[in-house]
Amino acid sequence: MKNKILAVCDPEETYAARLMEYLNEKQLSPFYVRAFTSREALEAYVQQEEIEVLLIADSMISGDVHSLPVGRQILLTRGHVPAGLEKEPAIYKYQSAERIIREVLHYYAETDQPFRQASLLQEEVRLYGIYSPVQRLGKTTFALALGVVCARKRRTLYLNLEAYSGFEERMPGAHEWNLGDLLYFLKKGKQGFLYKLKSVTHSFEHLDYIFPVHSPTDLLSVSEEEWELLLERLLGDAGYESLILDVSDCVQGLFGLLEKCRRVYMPIREDGISQAKLRQFERVLEMKGYESLRENICKIQLPRIREQPALCRLEIPAELYRFAEELEE
Secondary structure (H helix, E strand, O other): OOOOEEEEEOOOHHHHHHHHHHHHHHOOOOOEEEEEOOHHHHHHHHOOOOEEEEEEEHHHOOOOOOOOOEEEEEEEEOOOOOOOOOOOOEEEOOOOHHHHHHHHHHHHHOOOOOOOOOOOOOOOOEEEEEOOOOOOOOHHHHHHHHHHHHHOOOOEEEEEEOOOOOHHHHOOOOOOOOHHHHHHHHHHOOOOHHHHHHHHEEEEOOEEEEOOOOOHHHHHOOOHHHHHHHHHHHHOOOOOOEEEEEEOOOOOOHHHHHHOOOEEEEEOOOOHHHHHHHHHHHHHHHHOOOHHHHHHEEEEOOOOOOOOOOOOOOOOOHHHHHHHHHHHO
């Protein structure tokens, strides 16, 4: 299918050309990017080709703001929006290309772009849950290691559903938009879900991830039905083949969510307190009618890894990668 066109129109030739080359080369955008340095060239182009999104320097706006037949117009500014254009969507031009395209996708997702309906979860997709009633076991580091291992073979997304993940300090990327924004967008029922998803997604070692919600309250406000809808969209429309759910007790409908997983990896310890917590968890499963979930739970003892300094970027030890690879074989 032919890519939709994103046009960059800016009088600075070097800027327009470099932005176009970078976005096309790095494939950060779902669009094919074209660059223009004059309004005349742009107007001639739109007579022949359809432009889905136009990034245009505010200095090149004249007369009717929306005189050009484009799907979505966004201003490129130097920091101040000219008088009369305050209500127009605008992006600061002198920032990273990655950030520019995220803001473009954020605006574009607000338009009602048609998408095929989300398909139901398919048997070939791999939905993994990582959960334990026992804390401080290295669960999240293992979940990320498993995600990276899966990402080497298939398109994989990692979601952290913990009350306090610490992701903002440990993972790369701008985190002004997070999973809460994606869920809110989904609740609104807009059709631009894939573009919104792209605007909040980051990558670590080829593994896609989304920054978690800011607070436990945000997590508790999401219903089980909303989690199910999100999974359907991620494994349907978005085309992910593996999904890693790093879950906690703050998730509404936790047992129902875990029941949908192909496998639930549960880190444990052999000490008395940890085993008592595990037995209590299993009794609750039986009381709630989820005893069959035990068949999908794979209890694991993670290799001991050195504790990382509190403010360092995440580094996954090699032995944890090897452990995850053995589980995936």
